[in-house]
Amino acid sequence: MTSPRRATAQAHPNIALIKYWGNRDDYWRLPANDSLSFNLAGLWTRTTVVFDPAAEADRLILHGQEVRGSALQRVQRVLDAVRARAGLAWRAQVTSENNFPMAAGIASSASAFAALAVAAAAAAGLALDEAGLSRLARLGSGSAARSVPGGYVVWRAGAHDADSFAYTFLPAAHWALADCIAVVSTQAKAVGSTHGHALAHTSPLQAARVADTPRRLALAQDALLRRDFEQLAWVVELDTHLMHAVMQTSQPPLLYWQAASLTVMHAVRAWRAQGRAVAYTLDAGPNVHVLCPEDEAQAVARDLAALPGVREVRIATVGGPARRLD
């Protein structure tokens, strides 16, 4: 009998500028459309995977608490893929923690499955390249594919498991943006993203949103390349409203916004009308991500914190890739 194999990895959540919502294939988590994001430096999930010949079952420990059910099953999907590839039969213990609240509009599943993919592959001795790790992370959570590379990241939807992965489109140093996250609720959301994605096709608007995505992605990539904040703001806010339009018109409808979300959105619009470089975007939750140049983040965060209903503001800059820590 050999010793357990262990690895620890860290990954950041990411904020999408062009959103992923809805799958063309739920089993493989092949998305309906391309998306674009950057990782959030300073926020992280750290995950240790131990493949243990003595273990009788896979176990998942989040923040010191054992978790079973669908969360464990999603983790096992990634572990199984690694075991199949590595020719390994050992069960694993997965220990994970985040330094930010889960399930409240900061995509904890993205950082969680990116960290899991990197740690599990390393523990199993698999030498996967970045694309391979991105594909592996995608099996647990679609947006986790984007938390594997660093900087500004594009995830091409692809048509198969083999060609659906994310890559760095521009390095973080290209443009020093920040995400000021206005936290308006720390409650777990009523409908998680995995279930929400499966509802996207019930909206009369999803097909139109998907069909328009190549245009928006091109506009967003162009805005990033030229560092054109005004164009970026316009297309990012449009894209957010398109995704929430689909959510709000799906069956059953998903209304993730809270009153305070709208307070922040209106404030951001008013500030931009006054000439400030700010733009908002919301994931599948009520918190509002306010993008701005990094050197204005402190001032933006201070003004956001003064709005009614805003509980706290976290600032994240453009982050690096998922990486092994040990």
Add this chain to the structure above:
Amino acid sequence: MTSPRRATAQAHPNIALIKYWGNRDDYWRLPANDSLSFNLAGLWTRTTVVFDPAAEADRLILHGQEVRGSALQRVQRVLDAVRARAGLAWRAQVTSENNFPMAAGIASSASAFAALAVAAAAAAGLALDEAGLSRLARLGSGSAARSVPGGYVVWRAGAHDADSFAYTFLPAAHWALADCIAVVSTQAKAVGSTHGHALAHTSPLQAARVADTPRRLALAQDALLRRDFEQLAWVVELDTHLMHAVMQTSQPPLLYWQAASLTVMHAVRAWRAQGRAVAYTLDAGPNVHVLCPEDEAQAVARDLAALPGVREVRIATVGGPARRLD
């Protein structure tokens, strides 16, 4: 020289259950899609038209104040159509008042132009049937076409001026519903409906919304016929979110909701989940119209008034047609 010709008429605003948003023809105000509404009894515009051989110009007096510019031009569009048809050259004085706040999500232009059409036609001695009055009102404001007939009203989009008018689909007595209007703002909106309609085509979602309308209209008509509140609630809220999706994704985007609008929407959803017959809809403004059976309106209004951000609640039952008063 003969004497001035005078007539006074009254019309109600209406609340759309299936919304009108966007025109296939802006000049004739031919809508992009069919719509369905009921008039709001208790809220009214009263308008007097005096065609006067001694008058040198058309004048518009709203709440005792003379109004010029685009509002007068829209009134003149209706007056000109009446004069052309009646062979009359006299200028007119139009005096009008509402018993509810203008431009804040209660469609004042609908009641205003319905009352104007009835008063102007009567003053000019034109014997128009209801369809003719509905067409005439439409020239000033599309949704005014729906304030001419009484009860539950359908406006078929039509393809020409001649076939685009509203008619009573079911009498008011068929189902005693009420609209509890949660007023969250009495400010005039930043972008009026006429300008908003002209932006609808800039949204990537408008074509999908329009294409899906026959389905929603059929579902809403079926729900009304069978007095099925649950089905009505579902399709009315879906339709509202579809319209606001188009507004929020047009260029420039129109974000009519305020924080308190969302507070009311969430409350209505929670109440319905508890078994209460309530459903929300919003026009081009922040106020929330909460539909319920008439005999529950007092209780619903009381609960709405207790929500943060709700300034007042007005109750309207299903109203009758526009009519001459003198």
